[in-house]
Amino acid sequence: MAPRSRTLPLLVAASFAHACAWADDPVIQRVLVEGARASQLGIADAASAGTVNQKELALRTVYRPGELLEAAPGLIVSQHSGEGKANQFFLRGFNLDHGTDLATWLDDMPVNQRSHAHGQGWTDLNFLIPELTARLDYKKGPYSAREGDFASAGSASITYANRLPKNVATVSLGQNGYARTALAASHELDAGVLTYALEALHNDGPYRHGDDYQKLNGVLRLSRGYANNGWSVTAMAYRGRWNATDQIPLRAVDAGLLDRFDAVDPTDGGAARRVSLSGVWRRTANDSASKVSAYVIRNRLDLWSDFTYFMEDPVNGDQFAQPDRRVTSGFDAAHTWHAHRGDMSASDVTVGIDAQNDNIFNGLYRTAARRTLDVTRADHILETSLGAFIENATHWNGWLRSTVGLRADAVRFRVRSSLDQNSGRARDALASPSANLVFGPWRLTEFYVNYGEGFHSNDARGTVASVDPKTLAALDRTPGLVRSRGMELGLRTEAVPKMQTAISLYRLDFDSELTYVGDAGTTEAGPPSRRIGIEFSNYYKPYKWMSVDFDAAYAHARSRGAAPGRDRIPEAIEGVAQLALTVSQVGPWEGALRLRWFGPRPLLEDDSVRSRASTTLNGRLGYRIGRDVKIEVEGFNLTNRRAAAIDYYYASQLRGEAAPREDVHFHPIESRSFRVTLVKNW
Amino acid sequence: MTARSLLALLCAVIAMVVAHAASAHRFHAGMVDVSYNERTGSTEVVHTYMAHDVEALLTALYQRQFDLSDPEDQAVLRNYLDKQFWLAAKGGRRIPLNWVGVTVDTDSVVVFQEAARTPVAQVETIHDAVLGDFLPDQQNTVNVTANGSLRTFGFTANRIEQTIH
Numbered sequence: 001m002a003p004r005s006r007t008l009p010l011l012v013a014a015s016f017a018h019a020c021a022w023a024d025d026p027v028i029q030r031v032l033v034e035g036a037r038a039s040q041l042g043i044a045d046a047a048s049a050g051t052v053n054q055k056e057l058a059l060r061t062v063y064r065p066g067e068l069l070e071a072a073p074g075l076i077v078s079q080h081s082g083e084g085k086a087n088q089f090f091l092r093g094f095n096l097d098h099g100t101d102l103a104t105w106l107d108d109m110p111v112n113q114r115s116h117a118h119g120q121g122w123t124d125l126n127f128l129i130p131e132l133t134a135r136l137d138y139k140k141g142p143y144s145a146r147e148g149d150f151a152s153a154g155s156a157s158i159t160y161a162n163r164l165p166k167n168v169a170t171v172s173l174g175q176n177g178y179a180r181t182a183l184a185a186s187h188e189l190d191a192g193v194l195t196y197a198l199e200a201l202h203n204d205g206p207y208r209h210g211d212d213y214q215k216l217n218g219v220l221r222l223s224r225g226y227a228n229n230g231w232s233v234t235a236m237a238y239r240g241r242w243n244a245t246d247q248i249p250l251r252a253v254d255a256g257l258l259d260r261f262d263a264v265d266p267t268d269g270g271a272a273r274r275v276s277l278s279g280v281w282r283r284t285a286n287d288s289a290s291k292v293s294a295y296v297i298r299n300r301l302d303l304w305s306d307f308t309y310f311m312e313d314p315v316n317g318d319q320f321a322q323p324d325r326r327v328t329s330g331f332d333a334a335h336t337w338h339a340h341r342g343d344m345s346a347s348d349v350t351v352g353i354d355a356q357n358d359n360i361f362n363g364l365y366r367t368a369a370r371r372t373l374d375v376t377r378a379d380h381i382l383e384t385s386l387g388a389f390i391e392n393a394t395h396w397n398g399w400l401r402s403t404v405g406l407r408a409d410a411v412r413f414r415v416r417s418s419l420d421q422n423s424g425r426a427r428d429a430l431a432s433p434s435a436n437l438v439f440g441p442w443r444l445t446e447f448y449v450n451y452g453e454g455f456h457s458n459d460a461r462g463t464v465a466s467v468d469p470k471t472l473a474a475l476d477r478t479p480g481l482v483r484s485r486g487m488e489l490g491l492r493t494e495a496v497p498k499m500q501t502a503i504s505l506y507r508l509d510f511d512s513e514l515t516y517v518g519d520a521g522t523t524e525a526g527p528p529s530r531r532i533g534i535e536f537s538n539y540y541k542p543y544k545w546m547s548v549d550f551d552a553a554y555a556h557a558r559s560r561g562a563a564p565g566r567d568r569i570p571e572a573i574e575g576v577a578q579l580a581l582t583v584s585q586v587g588p589w590e591g592a593l594r595l596r597w598f599g600p601r602p603l604l605e606d607d608s609v610r611s612r613a614s615t616t617l618n619g620r621l622g623y624r625i626g627r628d629v630k631i632e633v634e635g636f637n638l639t640n641r642r643a644a645a646i647d648y649y650y651a652s653q654l655r656g657e658a659a660p661r662e663d664v665h666f667h668p669i670e671s672r673s674f675r676v677t678l679v680k681n682w
Numbered sequence: 683m684t685a686r687s688l689l690a691l692l693c694a695v696i697a698m699v700v701a702h703a704a705s706a707h708r709f710h711a712g713m714v715d716v717s718y719n720e721r722t723g724s725t726e727v728v729h730t731y732m733a734h735d736v737e738a739l740l741t742a743l744y745q746r747q748f749d750l751s752d753p754e755d756q757a758v759l760r761n762y763l764d765k766q767f768w769l770a771a772k773g774g775r776r777i778p779l780n781w782v783g784v785t786v787d788t789d790s791v792v793v794f795q796e797a798a799r800t801p802v803a804q805v806e807t808i809h810d811a812v813l814g815d816f817l818p819d820q821q822n823t824v825n826v827t828a829n830g831s832l833r834t835f836g837f838t839a840n841r842i843e844q845t846i847h
Contacts (some may be wrong), residue, residue, distance in 0.1 A: 054746035134745035226742035
């Protein structure tokens with residue numbers, strides 16, 4: 001059976017249909033059938049944008065679900081407290097705290113929580129189920145009109161599968177009290193496809209006072225048709241509770257008073273619940289595509305933290321609670337018209353609108369061992385935003401593409417606070433233009449020029465507050481929306497066979513930097529900033545069974561307008577690098593080794609105290625026992641490095657100390673640990 | 683190239699030129715050759731589809747990239763083809779089609795199936811809804827070679843089953 005003579009008619013047919021006529025799949029990106037990472041040539045608008053597919057995600061070694069986002073080069077996801085807390089993110093010279101300036105979506109639902117009790121843009125990804133994750137799309141910089149709030153440093157969009165090719169059940173056991181079981185399956189029904197997943201997890205971590213993190217998580221989805229012509233309705237529910245080992249002072253460890261994995265206040269911790277109902281509808285025809293999605297999300301968080309110990313209250317201690325209860329509802333809709341002329345030019349015009357409302361009750365309480373002593377502040381916040389964009393993407397000819405867009409955003413804040421002086425209303429609006437030019441490809445090489453303006457919203461409470469609720473000192477109000485401006489020159493090449501390389505040189509300015517105030521557990525709107533950086537990412541797949549990733553990023557972050565020598569931005573990461581070797585389908589074996597370098601950060605504006613860089617090595621080894629059964633061993637921090645996941649520099653006072661002391665406070669990375677997982681497919 | 687292949691090519695080209703005149707969009711076409719292999723005594727079925735269409739189909743079904751050189755991913759395509767394409771004998775009895783294999787290049791996906799120890803003459807009905815459920819303008823051409831003569835049948839989303847005798 002020789003296929004060649006039979007393919008010929010089809011190839012002739014293909015010659016009549018050119019690559020620019022892609023209106024049948026503007027929603028789903030083109031993929032290649034080569035087993036390698038999908039080429040972004042002709043697709044991405046920037047060298048720093050990309051897509052990671054399910055197989056690559058499945059081959060990653062992840063300690064916690066949020067680490068899946070590290071598949072985006074240059075992004076670091078860590079934890080500085082109890083395991084159920086939102087992760088700590090670092091990207092492009094930012095300490096993004098719990099997700100400020102990194103917009104994250106799961107199936108068109110926003111994950112970032114604005115005006116959150118603990119941190120602006122709070123991104124708790126603990127409800128993410130890796131078994132359902134089909135792809136991750138990431139962008140860096142504010143170059144797209146499609147993304148609004150928080151999408152300045154970057155954005156990540158996670159897609160769950162509507163149906164699974166194979167059902168999966170998995171059981172894992174590991175050191176430090178780790179146990180996990182998950183089930184994910186699809187059933188074909190008359191009405192469509194029912195996909196569901198259930199997950200239960202326990203983890204203590206290496207801490208003297210174990211996290212005792214308990215998670216229950218579930219997803220139920222009914223979908224019909226195709227992702228580009230169909231709909232899905234999804235219900236999700238997650239609950240977690242945990243003890244937290246918050247950052248501890250270095251002086252106590254140096255003096256032998258505390259072990260590296262000790263906690264100062266063992267009653268720190270939290271509990272989170274999230275339930276959501278969402279739906280997506282898409283229709284794609286030859287010359288148009290429409291999408292509508294809507295969601296309702298209910299989030300409840302209780303969080304007890306203690307970062308300063310006995311500095312403010314020598315008797316009861318400084319523990320505080322930051323409860324947050326909210327209902328987030330919203331929708332977004334977009335429509336694309338496609339037109340083309342001749343073989344080489346085509347144009348898409350997309351208009352979109354999105355709206356989001358948050359009804360939030362949150363607060364800041366003084367507590368001792370989770371018992372409330374008094375209420376520092378309690379607020380009811382209504383935050384409503386509306387965004388609209390128009391975007392044109394044009395293939396002008398064989399070597400020039402452009403994407404230009406304009407986005408308009410308006411937000412209204414209404415705050416009723418326990419203090420009348422901090423109640424009020426505010427509004428803000430801004431327009432964000434963006435433009436992207438892509439030249440090439442020539443010899444499988446494209447060049448990118450990107451410019452865009454973006455923004456992040458500030459905490460609603462800051463936009464109306466007039467006094468500090470603790471000290472009653474007068475406060476300046478912060479603007480509702482803070483402008484960012486980014487520009488980038490990029491190059492992507494596949495000129496070296498089997499290798500994908502991208503280089504981007506970028507600048508990102510913020511009108512006001514949001515910085516984390518370690519001793520208050522809040523974010524504060526600070527001075528303007530500028531970041532200049534370079535990113536270099538490589539994916540080399542010399543053989544079908546082996547791939548190598550090498551990514552490196554350097555960023556120079558400074559406050560603008562600050563006195564010379566005092567212009568460093570605390571916690572701003574200066575560099576990140578990763579080197580990974582992945583081997584798959586070598587007989588029954590597969591495996592991966594990943595070396596991650598987490599660069600140094602200044603801890604103070606004058607750079608007098610710095611955190612050290614750290615290097616960690618993770619790995620996994622899988623063995624297929626039968627066609628449908630696999631056993632995996634994952635190892636974390638294989639070289640057992642004693643490094644910090646985060647360092648802060650501020651004043652604290654331990655019991656027995658006469659006065660507060662400025663010091664480095666750190667949270668250790670987890671010590672070496674192993675997990676064994678049995679995976680059954682059917 | 684044999685006369686039969688030339689004829690098939692001509693049919694395909696005409697169909698495509700017509701489609702191209704009506705709309706300059708990507709043309710969605712598939713081709714199936716059904717013929718008898720005297721050496722093995724089996725009826726061989728060879729499907730040829732545009733790689734882009736198959737990729738888009740699988741991605742839209744599962745939201746992820748597929749590698750059709752991987753047997754696990756091939757099984758997903760097989761499930762789909764088994765649902766959308768079949769041959770039936772008199773009385774509506776389905777003729778079992780074995781999966782022989784698949785070849786993939788950047789332009790096309792070719793699937794090989796065979797009905798063991800079955801002459802083409804046994805085929806009474808062809809059901810071909812491959813890609814028609816995903817791409818409304820999909821046109822599939824089935825060439826049946828029996829007793830030295832070639833007959834061509836066209837399938838669309840609205841015409842998914844034909845009796846060939």
